[in-house]
Amino acid sequence: MKKLLVIGTAVLSMVACTKETNLYDPAAIESNQKAQYAQQFVNTYEGISLDQSWDLTTLSASQTRATTAIETKLVKGLEFGLDYDVEYSFGKYKLTNRTIGKNKPLFDAIQKVLPDGTKHEGVPVVLTAPSNSFTIYPVSVQGMWTHDLYVKVGNEKPVKLYSKSWTDFSRAYVNGEWLTGKVHWSLFDGYTFELGQTAALNGLYVEAPVGTPIEIYVANVKEGQTEKPSVGTFNGQAIYVDTDAKPEGIEMHKDAIVKYVGIEDNNGANSDGDFNDVVLAIVGNPSVPEEIKVEEDEYTVESSTTKRYMVEDLGSIGDFDFNDVVIDVTENVKDTYKRTLTNGEVTANDLVKTEKTQSAVLRHLGGLLPFQLTIGNTVLPEMQGVLGKDLEEKFDIEGWNPLTNNISVKVRNKDNGAVFNIPFPKAGEAPMIIATPVDWDWMKENVSVPGSWFYPAF
Secondary structure, three states, rough: OHHHHHHHHHHHHHHHHHHHOOOOOOHHHHHHHHHHHHHHHHHHHHOOOOOOOOOOOOOOOOOOOOOOEEEEEEOOOOOOOEEEEEEEOOOEEEEEEEEEEOOHHHHHHHHHHHHOOOOOOOOOOEEEOOOEEEEEEEOOOOOOOOOEEEEOOOOOOEEEEEOOOOOOOOOOOOOOOOOOOEEEEEEOOOOEEEEEOOOOOOEEEEEEOOEEEEEEEEEEEEEOOOEOOOOHHHHOOEEEEOOOOOOOOOOEEEEEEEEEEEEEOOOOOOOOOOOOOOOEEEEOOOOOOOOEEEEEEHHHHEEEEEEEEEEOOOOOOOOOOOOEEEEEEEEEEEEEEEEEEEEEEEEEEEEEEEEEEEEEEEEEOOOOOEEEEEEOOEEOEEEHHHHHHOEEEEEEEOOOOOOOEEEEEEOOOOOOEEEEEEEOOOOOOOOOOOEEOOOOOOOOOOOOOOOOOOOEOO
């Protein structure tokens, strides 16, 4: 509240000053009108901080991840709550009567979408980061060959999730289907059984700019002492499959999407091709990476950004319906990347071409003053305001920056012909333009936008 009082005092001083200036001076008229508007905004939205971004979308310069660095961190893997009995047979101990207490639906889903012996065909792909974070969890690891599992995000150093050193037919939740172990005897505990082979299968949290390439692969693959090629998403040895199963025991978005990545560790002629040697669950927050096909080591990432700008034209001070001009602005981008493979693994993804188109669609008019929009480098024709008219008038534009919101409106005063310039507001200014998600509806005439759209002062 203290901040608003100071701002209000500054606005009052500005109003008082302008009253003493030449009332026919266009600059003085504009300054006076804007000062009155700012004071009225403060009075109407008492408790709302002016020190905020008036871009209410997730793609604003203060909120977007589009310019931030890549963040990855290892997290605790999924728990499966294994219970089992130990049976002695032919001189060896083995696990029997196995049950799973947690995340059994995840494991059961593998049997449904990637069952043993069902052959699949993979193609080289790249996964690209969505506009939110996501986490990769190993669910099942089986097969005789040893390997290391890596995830490479962008051009960052690959992150190793685990090393598979055991050679039994094995699954992550027990780290062994028929694992042998050792029996220990002590005076206090009697006979106890210890698994002979275990592994900590970490998860990986990933946050990256939209479109960042994600590679998932196994390296250092060996059949005994014989080295085998690295395999994964980049060479068609992994497939991306849907599943309805959701992890248990972790925090996740209520609308989280989950997908499986199934990897075939053998790309030789005798491969069974069932793509379940390594199975990972990717849990979105809420979205998961997109799969894009790679051809001749090139792939294209397409993205689209749309913002809705709502404008107050100063025609009626005290009315904050922000519907005098409503316009949607869209940018479509196609980025083509060339990847570099070294020793069979992706070592670089280089941007080689960008194609960009921009357009704007005028959606609604709610003010009577003539106006002229400038969006990026494009100046649209002056138009006459209309009270309460929906329309769909499209314009091709260029130079719009969705991060900085380089949009402004010139409004012609009906009484004296003075032209007011209304730029997109900075933090600390009373807004006459706001940016919203495209699915936010504009208000009816003389109905102010709700204060819940804005951040309160603390």
